[in-house]
Amino acid sequence: xxxxxxxxxxxxxxxxxxxxxxxxxxxxxxxxxxxxxxxxxxxxxxxxxxxxxxxxxxxxxxxxxxxxxxxxxxxxxxxxxxxxxxxxxxxxxxxxxxxxxxxxxxxxxxxxx
Amino acid sequence: xxxxxxxxxxxxxxxxxxxxxxxxxxxxxxxxxxxxxxxxxxxxxxxxxxxxxxxxxxxxxxxxxxxxxxxxxxxxxxxxxxxxxxxxxxxxxxxxxxxxxxxxxxxxxxxxxxxxxxxxxxxxxxxxxxxxxxxxxxxxxxxxxxxxxxxxxxxxxxxxxxxxxxxxxxxxxxxxxxxxxxxxxxxxxxxxxxxxxxxxxxxxxxxxxxxxxxxxxxxxxxxxxxxxxx
Numbered sequence: 001x002x003x004x005x006x007x008x009x010x011x012x013x014x015x016x017x018x019x020x021x022x023x024x025x026x027x028x029x030x031x032x033x034x035x036x037x038x039x040x041x042x043x044x045x046x047x048x049x050x051x052x053x054x055x056x057x058x059x060x061x062x063x064x065x066x067x068x069x070x071x072x073x074x075x076x077x078x079x080x081x082x083x084x085x086x087x088x089x090x091x092x093x094x095x096x097x098x099x100x101x102x103x104x105x106x107x108x109x110x111x112x113x
Numbered sequence: 114x115x116x117x118x119x120x121x122x123x124x125x126x127x128x129x130x131x132x133x134x135x136x137x138x139x140x141x142x143x144x145x146x147x148x149x150x151x152x153x154x155x156x157x158x159x160x161x162x163x164x165x166x167x168x169x170x171x172x173x174x175x176x177x178x179x180x181x182x183x184x185x186x187x188x189x190x191x192x193x194x195x196x197x198x199x200x201x202x203x204x205x206x207x208x209x210x211x212x213x214x215x216x217x218x219x220x221x222x223x224x225x226x227x228x229x230x231x232x233x234x235x236x237x238x239x240x241x242x243x244x245x246x247x248x249x250x251x252x253x254x255x256x257x258x259x260x261x262x263x264x265x266x267x268x269x270x271x272x273x274x275x276x277x278x279x280x281x282x283x284x285x286x287x288x289x290x291x292x293x294x295x296x297x298x299x300x301x302x303x304x305x306x307x308x309x310x311x312x313x314x315x316x317x318x319x320x321x322x323x324x325x326x327x328x329x330x331x332x333x334x335x336x337x338x339x340x341x342x343x
Contacts, residue, residue, distance in 0.1 A: 006303075006304075006305065007302075007303050007304045007305045007306075007307075007308060007309035008303060008309070008335070008338050008339065008342060010305065010309070011309050011335065012339060072305075073305075073312070076270075076305055076306075076310070077266065077269050077270070077310065078269060
């Protein structure tokens with residue numbers, strides 16, 4: 001695990017995604033306060049805008065990458081037996097990949113409708 | 114003044130235990146003086162010490178939960194009962210004496226000496242005052258081990274994570290204008306363990322008796338790496 005897993009790249013990815021997550025959360029919060037969508041239709045209309053859709057897609061990509069680096073860090077710190085670590089790491093990977101597919105499905109159904 | 118001191122002699126004791134002592138407090142007394150007074154009550158009590166003025170770095174111990182140099186820890190600043198233990202996470206040899214070999218091995222890994230590729234000049238390699246200033250806050254380390262042994266990342270992976278002391282030293286040579294092995298030094302620190310187990314917990318900064326800032330040094334190394342990679 002250790003020889004080929006990256007140090008600098010993972011660290012940089014975590015910082016960069018953190019910045020995007022923060023900025024996007026601020027944007028969403030200010031949007032919700034300034035003109036909150038009144039009904040389902042308004043929600044859909046908002047998300048269907050290409051820039052918002054892209055922003056949300058990037059948000060969840062960042063979130064999942066951020067989570068991956070974070071989980072990996074915790075596992076490297078605390079779980080030392082290789083077999084258990086690889087199993088848990090794989091499991092986390094599958095869960096995150098599942099979340100990614102789920103997010104894609106939600107966004108595409110919302111924008112397609 | 115009341116003391117509760119960690120005792121363990123692997124030759125006679127099955128398990129470590131805490132032993133209480135009472136020491137008469139005098140003005141200006143440091144913890145090291147109290148430990149010496151305890152030793153005069155019980156000759157078998159063992160701890161390391163030498164210069165007595167925070168220069169040699171021998172008498173690092175864990176006092177009331179934080180790592181300190183006993184010789185420069187005034188008793189007036191300590192809460193009673195003063196609980197004195199060996200450095201956390203290190204194998205105990207006897208009482209407060211721990212085995213620091215792994216700590217020194219990590220130090221050795223960062224090649225803590227100047228590396229020149231150009232032929233050495235006949236005379237000293239000069240530095241401008243600005244270049245010399247870059248070493249301030251890095252070269253003063255006395256290697257007492259207070260920082261590394263208070264670092265949770267070092268507790269979990271002491272064999273793979275270099276620890277704050279070694280990384281501060283790595284930064285000291287990366288920051289030296291006379292050193293010519295920047296790439297090799299950075300390459301040696303790559304990977305998820307050696308440098309990147311640091312999660313900016315900053316126990317090292319809290320513990321350092323010389324008031325150095327290993328966390329800042331580690332951040333500096335990361336910044337150099339990033340600059341070098343992009």
